[in-house]
Amino acid sequence: MKYLKQHFKTSRFLVGILSIGLAISCTDLEIEETDSRQSPDFQGVGDVDLFIDGIYNSLNGIIGNQADFFALSEVTTDAALVPTRGSDWGDNGIWRQLHQHDWRTDHQYITNTFNQWNQTQFAASQALSDLSNPNEQQRAQASFLRALGVFFVLDNFGQVPIRDPEASLLDNPEVITDQEAVDYIIADLNTAIAGLPALGPGSGVGTATSDHARASKAAARYLLAKVLLNKHIYVGGEPTTADMQQVIDLVDAITAEGYAIEDDYFDIFRNELDDETIWFIPTSVGNRIWNGLHYNQAPEIAGGGWNGFATLAEYYDMFEGDANVNTPGSGQEERRGYVPTEGLPAGSFDGATDSNDDGYADGSNVGFGFLVGQQYDYDGSALNDRGGNPLTFKRDFTDGNGNPSLINNSESTGIRVQKYNARYGGFVEHEIFFRYSDAYLMKAEAMFRAGQDPTAMMNVLRGLREATPFTSVTEQDILDERGRELYAEFWRRNDMIRFGQYTRGWELKADSQIGNENRNLFPIPASQIILNPNLTQNPGY
Structure with a gap:
């Protein structure tokens, strides 16, 4: 069993965090007393820029990995699976359980994903603390990162533990869900949009110092559009026309910055300038x-x-x-x-x-x-x-x-x-995370859900991809087009849930799990429920 080692990426994050005396626990969102300079009370971040760099560097390991978040996003769907070949890739069934929807509360990749995105959002809260005194640009970057972490915890687990870094370490983190969590994310993204730079496309290639290796107005608008498109999944009910119109407006604002669909599909995934890339992660694409x-x-x-x-x-x-x-x-x-x-x-x-x-x-x-x-x-x-x-x-x-x-x-x-x-x-250290064609398809979907016809819009994309044009567009067509455009880009699980197809059957999925709506959320790791009684286990676990 071979893995691309991630230890060098992890170490970069730890340097960014530990160098200022703040070790963030993956397991309980509490500050660990692992450094001689650690005070029992949070004193604020000393070097906010360095601290934010550390949070961004931590994303290299999350996004570059083949396990954890990527596995939950793709291997639990119809888009990917990892069979056991002789003794290769057996790993005690950890990969097979994901594809079959037969995971338990102690599945390591589920636990890691919960920890990683909660670590991201808590670190961002530390940077945002008044004790850290962030400037406007720092506040915008940290707000984006916190929204990102909270979004992925909400999307995967349905409930988000939130700790005020200035609160007593004896207090259990409060837990937000549903509308409260959505409002929390939206507030942070509005702050991010107001303060982040408007970069436009083609501002850098795959290095950690490139403009597009950090968030921009377009990245924050993209994420806000993603939140609003999925909002009805989190709060219940049906998509509202107002939310769908906001998705359309957000994508139009991204388009106005000059982002566009590239007509050479596989060139998008080279480490070169292009009009598609909104945000890339400077992590190895080796996996x-x-x-x-x-x-x-x-x-x-x-x-x-x-x-x-x-x-x-x-x-x-x-x-x-x-x-x-x-x-x-x-x-x-x-x-x-x-x-x-x-x-x-x-x-x-x-x-x-x-x-x-x-x-x-x-x-x-x-x-x-x-x-x-x-x-x-x-x-x-x-x-x-x-x-x-x-x-x-x-x-x-x-x-x-x-x-x-x-x-x-x-x-x-x-x-x-x-x-x-x-x-x-x-x-090469250049993995695409947010790109324009996804935003373009989000707009098409929002139009469809608002009662408009996106056929002509989708045919522009299909024409560039050398595919037969649609005569009309159904909901299934939109999901399938997203699958064709965005395979292996972290969005298949999210898309299938939004279109009501994550619990359907597919080849080699366990028959007992077909139709099990409880699998739309992963379990809260058992260790977390012990540590924080404000968390409750998701139904079915």
Whole structure:
């Protein structure tokens, strides 16, 4: 079982926090007395800029990871699964439980996600304290970060523990839910919008000091639009016309800054300037590349892939093109990508490397999008798996007896997903988190929910993606279009819940969990309920 190690990212966060004597507990939102300078009473943040940098740096580990938040957002849906292949990726069933919706209150990735986003929002509250005396720009950045943390805790768990950093450490954090939590997020985002800079697109590439590695007005508007689009899920009832109009207005404000849809889909995910990126995280994209590739693919870059993650055939089938072939010219839409039948010559594109001097650009035999069927070496010969069998990625997940299963899979079961490509660097620190096409589709959805017709708007996107235009648009069309545009970008669970499809059946999901609405929220970690009696366990757990 291989993981991209995250310890160096974690250490950057700890430097930012511990250097000013504030260690934030992941487990109970209390300040730990782990530093000799720690006072039993909060005295304020000494260097607010450094502290906020530490919070941003902590996001590198959250977003760059393949477990925890990413796993909850994607592996619990129809978009991703991690079968056990022999002894590889077994991990005591931790991945299988997510896809099958068979998790318990002590699932480690659920606990980690709860802790991480609560840590984010509490650290932001420390920066916002009057004792820290933040200036307007610092207040805007910290307000955005707190809103981000509270939003993801609310979205995943339905209740948010809020601690005033100036309160007694003996007091249990209060818990906010529903409308109160939504209002809390909206207030912070309004503060952020007022104080953050208006950057416009293309202000920086993948470094921690780039403008778009920090929040802007567009990022805050994007997040506010996301909150309002999902508001009825959190507070109950149906979407209101007023909320949907505000979503439309927020996206229009982002558009007015110059953000636009890029017409070369996979170029969006390179470390280059573009008109799409609203906010990227300067964290390695290695997990997105290597966790799905086979061990024998691109070994000259990172020793080959880790052969874990895959997607369901039903998800792949949402895209136009031949169901069994995805080589160039198979009638596929752009977003489905393609499987190259050979590599490219060294030097054939900017940034190409040839580390083993074989005349081919490293990683150029690895495809884009969805990898299905036979995979090829640089010279056009068929790749084999470790047993010498043709490396043919199959649509199905079966055990050694040919039965549908998440265990005892071979090395080649499952269609693989490659949104970021190894040919541009195996561990480039540039992962897209907020982008314009998502905002564009949020506007289309808001129009639909407000009784307007978004068909023409959605056809602009489909035209750029080389897909057949719609004659009309249904709710299912909107969900599917979001799935085609935003796969592997953290939003599938959120989207499926909003469209009422997270509890439906899909391949290899546990029959006992189909229709179980309680799974729309994850359990509050058992350890947290012991620590804070103001928290109550979510129904069904």
